[in-house]
Amino acid sequence: MTSTSARVVVDLAAIRDNVRSLVSHARTAQVMAVVKADAYGHGLVPAARAAVQGGATWLGTAQVHEALELRRAGLGGRILTWLYTPDAPLDAVLEADVDVSVAAPWALAAVRAAARRTGRTARVHLKVDTGLGRNGLTPAQLPELLGSVLAAEAEGTVDVVGVWSHFAFADEPTHPTVLAQATVFREMVALVESQGVALEVRHLANSAATLTNADVHFDLVRPGLAVYGLSPVPQLGGPEAFGLRPAMTVDAGLATVKPIGAGHGVSYAHAYTTTEDTVLGVVPMGYADGVPRHASGGSGQPGGPVLVGGRRLTVAGRVCMDQFVLDLGPGAREVAGDRVELFGTGADGGPTAEDWARAAGTISYEIVTRMAPRIPRTYLHEEEA
Numbered sequence: 001m002t003s004t005s006a007r008v009v010v011d012l013a014a015i016r017d018n019v020r021s022l023v024s025h026a027r028t029a030q031v032m033a034v035v036k037a038d039a040y041g042h043g044l045v046p047a048a049r050a051a052v053q054g055g056a057t058w059l060g061t062a063q064v065h066e067a068l069e070l071r072r073a074g075l076g077g078r079i080l081t082w083l084y085t086p087d088a089p090l091d092a093v094l095e096a097d098v099d100v101s102v103a104a105p106w107a108l109a110a111v112r113a114a115a116r117r118t119g120r121t122a123r124v125h126l127k128v129d130t131g132l133g134r135n136g137l138t139p140a141q142l143p144e145l146l147g148s149v150l151a152a153e154a155e156g157t158v159d160v161v162g163v164w165s166h167f168a169f170a171d172e173p174t175h176p177t178v179l180a181q182a183t184v185f186r187e188m189v190a191l192v193e194s195q196g197v198a199l200e201v202r203h204l205a206n207s208a209a210t211l212t213n214a215d216v217h218f219d220l221v222r223p224g225l226a227v228y229g230l231s232p233v234p235q236l237g238g239p240e241a242f243g244l245r246p247a248m249t250v251d252a253g254l255a256t257v258k259p260i261g262a263g264h265g266v267s268y269a270h271a272y273t274t275t276e277d278t279v280l281g282v283v284p285m286g287y288a289d290g291v292p293r294h295a296s297g298g299s300g301q302p303g304g305p306v307l308v309g310g311r312r313l314t315v316a317g318r319v320c321m322d323q324f325v326l327d328l329g330p331g332a333r334e335v336a337g338d339r340v341e342l343f344g345t346g347a348d349g350g351p352t353a354e355d356w357a358r359a360a361g362t363i364s365y366e367i368v369t370r371m372a373p374r375i376p377r378t379y380l381h382e383e384e385a
């Protein structure tokens with residue numbers, strides 16, 4: 001079948017299998033599949049369902065609306081949401097039985113108020129900043145807040161079920177900050193527990209720490225990228241080294257194929273020039289679809305890689321808003337509608353999201369999350385075989 005339309009194809013069996021693999025890496029710890037950012041571009045609800053089928057007992061979203069959407073879609077189990085501002089719909093969060101992070105003193109007050117309004121007890125995870133320098137209560141802030149935490153527990157508005165934190169250098173497992181953050185984390189957990197708070201879960205590990213550092217698994221691990229089959233530590237090994245396989249494949253049909261002469265400039269600013277009589281192919285995907293403009297090719301700079309007709313080629317010239325061009329080579333046999341794969345599992349000899357990340361000077365996280373909502377998602381293996 002040929003089509004000119006771009007597609008994002010998501011293999012839900014890969015997500016199920018990746019989570020199974022993460023469950024075995026996590027050993028005694030539970031697995032929270034992080035499905036923020038529309039499940040890293042894979043589609044929030046289908047990806048979350050597949051993750052649960054694979055054995056994830058928790059789901060995590062940064063934004064509150066995604067947690068609520070999971071509940072509306074009928075997903076049960078524990079859900080944690082963690083990044084919000086004072087205007088967040090916390091009443092709805094509590095009514096949906098979604099666990100909520102408290103990362104700042106104002107947030108504790110807001111959660112208590114929402115609990116009073118709704119008559120619910122908020123299940124709270126205290127987010128502590130053990131060194132990342134981003135969201136979370138610092139070691140200086142936590143002791144000051146504990147009085148209010150205990151008062152909220154006593155009045156029944158808040159149940160502190162978790163203490164959690166996030167690494168700065170999880171992708172460099174031997175970096176000294178990893179050990180230092182784990183030590184601060186243990187101290188902050190001990191401080192909370194010394195006040196008589198009974199925690200269900202202590203959690204610190206993202207994908208990289210889940211796969212490379214069993215000492216920091218605690219009760220629950222929070223992999224995101226690995227759920228989707230990408231390696232969080234490409235310098236240490238590809239997905240297969242960790243029992244993972246990429247779930248997302250992106251392809252499009254050729255819109256135009258035409259012969260062109262030697263010495264012809266290609267695309268805006270003629271950043272690429274043909275060196276011989278050749279054939280150009282136009283791919284109807286551009287930076288508005290999430291193809292990075294930084295992966296343009298020309299003047300000795302190889303562009304983003306593709307697989308077409310069994311050969312690996314790279315983007316010729318500038319990536320435009322809606323399209324980019326390939327130099328298909330002299331005598332190329334492609335016709336309009338033939339498929340061009342931008343990235344996939346790599347098993348067919350085609351490029352991966354990691355290859356695009358290298359071509360664009362970024363990380364694979366950014367490649368998959370930036371695939372635009374205007375590209376339709378197609379799901380494979382929705383039912384377990």
Ligand SMILES: *Cc1c(COP(=O)(O)O)cnc(C)c1O
Nearest residue numbers: 034166206207208222223224225
């Ligand atoms: C995104 C995120 C994760 C998952 O990170 P990966 O590197 O994709 O595994 C875990 N915890 C927090 C707080 C996050 O923001």
